[in-house]
Amino acid sequence: MSITKQNPQARTTLKLVGVVLGMFVFGFALVPLYDVYCQVTGANGKTASAYVVPEDGIAVDADRWVTVQFLTNNNASMPWSFRPEVRTMKVRPGEMNQTTFYASNPAGYTMTAQAIPSVAPFHAAEYMHKTECFCFEQQVLATGESIDMPLRFIIDPYLPESVQTLTLSYTLFDITDMTASAAAE
Amino acid sequence: MSAVIENHHDDHHHGPDKGLMRWVLTTNHKDIGTLYLWFSFIMFLTGGCMALVIRAELFQPGLQLVVPEFFNQMTTMHGLIMVFGAVMPAFVGLANWLVPMMIGAPDMALPRMNNYSFWILPFAFSMLLSTLFMEGGAPNFGWTFYAPLSTEYAPPSVTFFIFAVHLMGISSIMGSINVVVTILNLRAPGMRLMDMPLFVWTWLITAYLLIAVMPVLAGVVTMMLMDIHFGTAFFSAGGGGDPVLFQHVFWFFGHPEVYIMILPAFGVVSAIIPTFARKKLFGYDSMVYATASIAFLSFIVWAHHMFTVGMPIAGELYFMYATMLIAVPTGVKVFNWAATMWQGSMTFETPMLFAVAFVILFTIGGLSGLMLAIVPADFQYHDTYFVVAHFHYVLVPGSIFSIMAAAYYWLPKWTGNMYDETLGKTHFWLSFVGVNVTFFPQHFIGLAGMPRRYPDYALQFADWNMVSSVGAFIFGFSQLLFLFIVIKCIMGGKKATDEVWEGAEGLEWTIASPAPYHTFSTPPELPERSMA
Numbered sequence: 001m002s003i004t005k006q007n008p009q010a011r012t013t014l015k016l017v018g019v020v021l022g023m024f025v026f027g028f029a030l031v032p033l034y035d036v037y038c039q040v041t042g043a044n045g046k047t048a049s050a051y052v053v054p055e056d057g058i059a060v061d062a063d064r065w066v067t068v069q070f071l072t073n074n075n076a077s078m079p080w081s082f083r084p085e086v087r088t089m090k091v092r093p094g095e096m097n098q099t100t101f102y103a104s105n106p107a108g109y110t111m112t113a114q115a116i117p118s119v120a121p122f123h124a125a126e127y128m129h130k131t132e133c134f135c136f137e138q139q140v141l142a143t144g145e146s147i148d149m150p151l152r153f154i155i156d157p158y159l160p161e162s163v164q165t166l167t168l169s170y171t172l173f174d175i176t177d178m179t180a181s182a183a184a185e
Numbered sequence: 186m187s188a189v190i191e192n193h194h195d196d197h198h199h200g201p202d203k204g205l206m207r208w209v210l211t212t213n214h215k216d217i218g219t220l221y222l223w224f225s226f227i228m229f230l231t232g233g234c235m236a237l238v239i240r241a242e243l244f245q246p247g248l249q250l251v252v253p254e255f256f257n258q259m260t261t262m263h264g265l266i267m268v269f270g271a272v273m274p275a276f277v278g279l280a281n282w283l284v285p286m287m288i289g290a291p292d293m294a295l296p297r298m299n300n301y302s303f304w305i306l307p308f309a310f311s312m313l314l315s316t317l318f319m320e321g322g323a324p325n326f327g328w329t330f331y332a333p334l335s336t337e338y339a340p341p342s343v344t345f346f347i348f349a350v351h352l353m354g355i356s357s358i359m360g361s362i363n364v365v366v367t368i369l370n371l372r373a374p375g376m377r378l379m380d381m382p383l384f385v386w387t388w389l390i391t392a393y394l395l396i397a398v399m400p401v402l403a404g405v406v407t408m409m410l411m412d413i414h415f416g417t418a419f420f421s422a423g424g425g426g427d428p429v430l431f432q433h434v435f436w437f438f439g440h441p442e443v444y445i446m447i448l449p450a451f452g453v454v455s456a457i458i459p460t461f462a463r464k465k466l467f468g469y470d471s472m473v474y475a476t477a478s479i480a481f482l483s484f485i486v487w488a489h490h491m492f493t494v495g496m497p498i499a500g501e502l503y504f505m506y507a508t509m510l511i512a513v514p515t516g517v518k519v520f521n522w523a524a525t526m527w528q529g530s531m532t533f534e535t536p537m538l539f540a541v542a543f544v545i546l547f548t549i550g551g552l553s554g555l556m557l558a559i560v561p562a563d564f565q566y567h568d569t570y571f572v573v574a575h576f577h578y579v580l581v582p583g584s585i586f587s588i589m590a591a592a593y594y595w596l597p598k599w600t601g602n603m604y605d606e607t608l609g610k611t612h613f614w615l616s617f618v619g620v621n622v623t624f625f626p627q628h629f630i631g632l633a634g635m636p637r638r639y640p641d642y643a644l645q646f647a648d649w650n651m652v653s654s655v656g657a658f659i660f661g662f663s664q665l666l667f668l669f670i671v672i673k674c675i676m677g678g679k680k681a682t683d684e685v686w687e688g689a690e691g692l693e694w695t696i697a698s699p700a701p702y703h704t705f706s707t708p709p710e711l712p713e714r715s716m717a
Contacts, residue, residue, distance in 0.1 A: 008370050009371075013295065013366050016362045016366070019397065020396055023399075026401065027400060027402075027434060027437075028404055030401075030430075030437065031408075031430065034430050075423060076337075114425075173424075175424060178418070
């Protein structure tokens with residue numbers, strides 16, 4: 001690297017190339033940074049992964065009812081039939097609740113699906129604790145097969161008073177191709 | 186500082202090579218500047234034709250000329266070509282021509298790389314334009330190429346688009362590294378940073394912006410490529426990715442990008458207005474600091490492009506106030522230009538006409554930008570023609586007027602001949618009227634609710650759309666006059682003096698007109714302390 005010592009232009013150039021490479025890496029670093037940011041702030045309505053109930057349990061707030069609405073959507077060309085067992089539930093914060101979602105595959109071939117949850121209002125996302133959810137795994141259904149998928153959740157008692165209704169929506173994605181290519185590798 | 190470019194060819198001759206290979210192999214900053222400028226003008230006409238297809242279709246409601254699929258390809262390609270093919274290369278061309286002459290350097294610091302960074306561009310844009318003839322058509326997802334529209338639902342030609350963007354990025358990065366190295370190392374002895382002409386300053390800062398954000402653009406298209414072909418899921422929600430992430434990464438590049446397209450324009454206008462006002466530029470130091478502040482702020486305001494994705498209220502407030510803060514340094518600049526003109530003995534030759542129009546019309550575009558920064562208002566304006574009017578006001582009578590001003594201002598230095606002043610003024614007035622007739626009505630139809638990027642619209646928008654289309658054709662065809670004026674000036678005309686303009690200051694006016702093929706082979710003696 002003696003050339004850089006003698007030649008100030010080469011030194012400046014090398015530094016700038018370093019910045020370019022650094023910014024290219026930074027572009028990719030934005031991906032995990034974004035995920036961390038969303039998890040910390042609950043922005044985007046993203047819910048956390050499986051919740052573990054603390055050993056001393058959660059105090060139930062008996063003075064308050066929260067309405068939870070369930071929405072289901074199919075992404076783009078997803079042909080599955082997908083719906084919640086009940087559209088709304090009235091729950092007490094701190095209590096364990098359970099419901100199921102129904103899905104069936106009318107297509108003429110085996111398909112893999114992934115449900116992606118989202119909570120509205122966004123700032124309530126971090127108070128939606130799911131101890132068990134079909135969205136934690138992929139669903140594989142053969143032609144004509146159907147399934148009842150469980151969801152168990154607790155609404156955190158610290159949910160802000162202003163939130164009386166909370167919507168949990170699931171969008172079902174067809175990931176058959178994605179998993180097929182992964183399996184082929 | 187005193188480094189002199191080692192040029193082995195100097196031993197043999199002092200002029201350009203003969204024939205076509207002169208242009209292919211050239212490492213001369215003036216040749217490369219000329220190549221860049223012609224290339225960008227060709228792209229300007231290409232993208233302009235696409236704009237005219239769009240405006241012709243929108244002349245009346247209903248579908249008359251093109252199918253919606255093709256309309257979408259036109260809006261996408263128009264944006265990409267104008268941003269990456271017309272405006273950016275034009276400024277790089279100006280930098281190539283002017284930066285060495287303004288700082289008293291014999292050439293750019295990295296001449297061979299300079300050649301590469303230009304010659305990548307024709308390949309990149311051939312590749313991009315070739316997608317028009319491919320099965321499934323050209324990219325049709327808008328110049329902002331939001332995922333998943335540009336990944337899962339894109340035409341197969343998207344891969345060519347991605348590689349074209351990679352090439353453009355490489356070209357821009359090499360070009361800007363060259364500019365920075367030149368400015369930092371090759372200034373004439375005794376020229377301090379704060380002695381540099383403002384055009385050099387704005388380009389130095391622009392080059393840093395390019396170096397910082399073009400790699401992020403390369404990153405985002407690489408992620409798209411991986412999503413499309415290698416089974417990753419950066420932007421696919423079904424695979425655990427997030428489409429909104431795309432918008433964040435894109436606009437992290439995209440917002441500095443809009444300043445990349447305007448900062449050199451500030452530099453051009455800051456050179457022209459003092460000349461024709463026959464006064465020194467008012468507030469040189471504050472101009473430099475304002476440019477640097479704008480560049481810094483450009484990195485921390487990106488999410489104002491995406492208020493409607495559903496951000497936490499705190500985020501919306503932050504991005505709103507940060508965006509509005511940019512009006513402060515920009516206001517400093519506008520007031521400095523106004524103060525420079527104040528009580529000057531002004532004359533209105535063509536470059537000055539374009540420069541003054543720049544100040545006025547860019548400010549209109551800036552004010553509509555402030556309106557868009559207001560979160561609750563933005564929910565109404567988002568993706569309407571109001572946005573289209575806003576960014577065309579800052580880009581067309583902003584960036585492009587400044588490029589034309591620069592062309593008229595330095596053409597006599599480049600060619601040795603004066604351009605035809607009467608024709609130049611005609612070109613200005615046709616452009617000025619055309620641009621305003623085109624874009625001002627788009628404010629109205631945007632506020633009335635017409636969404637952008639559709640080939641058809643509701644009947645109540647018909648009148649203003651017709652007006653806008655008429656203006657677009659006036660503006661478009663008057664650029665052929667510009668082409669004629671430039672060619673006429675190259676062919677001959679009244680000989681230009683070395684100084685060209687009576688009030689002009691700067692090293693480029695101390696050399697002969699036309700500028701000799703090699704200038705400042707020995708560093709110049711600086712005339713006085715301050716170049717400003």
